[in-house]
Amino acid sequence: MTNEVVRPLSVESQPNPALQEWWERATYVLLPLLALGVFLGAWQLLSAAGKTGQIPGPVQVITDTLPLIVDPFFDRGANDKGLGWQLLSSLQRVALGYTLAAVVGVSVGILIGTVKPLRIAVDPIVQVLRTVPPLAWLPIALAALNQAEPGAIFVIFITAVWPIILNTAVGVMQTPQDYRNVASVLKLSRATYFFSILLPSAASYIFTGLRIAVGLAWLAIVAAEMLTGGVGIGFFIWDSYNSSRMSDIILAVVYVGLVGFALDRLVYYLGKVLVVSE
């Protein structure tokens, strides 16, 4: 038997692999840009044709809001601050409400994930309350807390807490039997079991909950700041609507979207760094 390997006849007809890869990557930039262009173009055309009601076209929005875009950190006292300040102030509220939701959510989730009777008892309440929209919590928050600022934090908290509870509980329940066996053969103490097995094992679920929750917390900001007034991107939108500054609203909405996207990515990468799975 011979050991002759047949060589392919020509390599030249194949396209350059480096070029091909570059093009492959470029499409991930070009196609979204194309879609954005089509969207903005259609919007511009519709508004030029007078089909968008009071909503200005994209060009109009940019010319109207140019001062806001170029100087996000001006401060002319009271509520008249740049969008950078407005966003930071909102982020602060969200950070507070969200941290509270994370602490309470993970704790309650672990509790109802471990104690079955508690889970059965609490499940209907959780299932019903988690569907209540942030706006509906507003009057309750106000009535209960009497003050605007804690009320706003509460609205963010109560909107974000449910997915953290549910995902943590599922994560705890899904702790693989193998790990439980190791723990019982080694007779691990409760604290060691909790920190070395339960928490890391449920971590990927917990982070799924945290990621959904950060989106919801940010969603609640507009509702929450209808309460507080003052400085904040949510109130800025409400305030701009009351004084018919449509272009400002659109710019603020774009910023809200971008920040929400950034928050989602942040929690995602945090989870990626912290969660170890096999």
Next chain:
Amino acid sequence: MSYLELSYITKSFPTPKGPYVVLKDVALKIKRGEFVALLGHSGCGKSTLLNMVAGLSRATTGGVILEGKEVYEPGPDRMVVFQNYSLLPWLTAYENVLLGINAALSGTEAEKKEIADRYIALVGLTANAHKKPGELSGGMKQRVALARALSIRPKVLLLDEPFGALDALTREEMQDEVLKLWEADRTTVLMITHEIDEAILLADRIVLMTNGPEATIGLILDVNFPRPRSRADILEDPAYYTLRNQVMTFLYERAGDPALVD
């Protein structure tokens, strides 16, 4: 005087059609320092039996006695090496071993670390000690599991088809490794396997199970090759073939089911 005794263990599970008896009257006495291999077809209840010795499940009737005391719950005196390694993926190899030592042994921090280092070295993993299980091969993971089990010096080491998930070459390597480790410290071992050569190479006695339901011990064979053993020596010994034939005959004819797994 037996060290570990399986005292007429019967295990049944309730089903809508009445109890399903997996094991019936399994009785076995194991001496201190003995290596016993439990061999049988898949589904004969070998793992169920091992879980009961580990204390992870309870016998319906009968029970397990270790050093004259009945076993009711799991504990580090009966350390298990599971087929799927059961390492914690978020801890390094070294931390996995240390977790067991910290939980089961007393001593200073430094002493415990020294033990972990020693056992990691014993299974040849020093260079990979600070890798997580995800970065280790199947054979290396099982070495970590072995180190974790041996490091706390259990009274009985329970091996649940420890090499079943490994490829043939790695499996032989690990068998030689276990042979070497065991001949050095002679822990009492109960090993479950469905590989005949593995049982012959390692064990002092081979316990053959009949097929389930109502599986029980069908035949016990002594393996009298001198120690230290080597795979090559055993293969040259005519007694190996006689023994192998006895096992095969039992598994194929007396145990009933010809579909030997693997």
